[in-house]
Amino acid sequence: MPSDTRIRAGQIYESCQPTFVVDGKPVHTRICVLAEPVRTPGLYGFGKVSVATLGENHRPLRPRRLEVSQLHASGTTRTGTPRRTGYRLVQEES
Incomplete structure (x- = not known):
């Protein structure tokens, strides 16, 4: 799991597991990421990061807060096994 210092606003992540299938292709x-993680213990939202689902036109939809531990630098674990949960980084901030 990457340290939360690597998570920055503007990064794009993709679910490790397909959300649904369209015409036989996984989607x-x-x-x-909308804002940097809250790093101060005791504050509301500590250990969480603000994110929004991206629509077809890359417009942010459904803003929410996610645990930092759900965001991963790659789609594989240390042992090389594909991840089944969380989100993998696909694009640094734009």
């Missing part, structure tokens, strides 16, 4: 949900 992965993409999310965009």
Whole structure:
């Protein structure tokens, strides 16, 4: 799991597991990080990051807060096994 210092606003992540299938092709949900994680213990939202689901036109939809531990630098674990949960980084901030 990457340290939360690597998570920055503008990064795009994709679900590790397909969300649904269209015409036999798996479709992965993409999310965009809206703000840096809350790093101060005791504050509301500590250990969470603001994200929004990206629509077809890359417009942010459904803003929410996610645990930092759900965002991963790659789609594989340390042992090389594909991840089944969370989101993998697909694009640094734009």
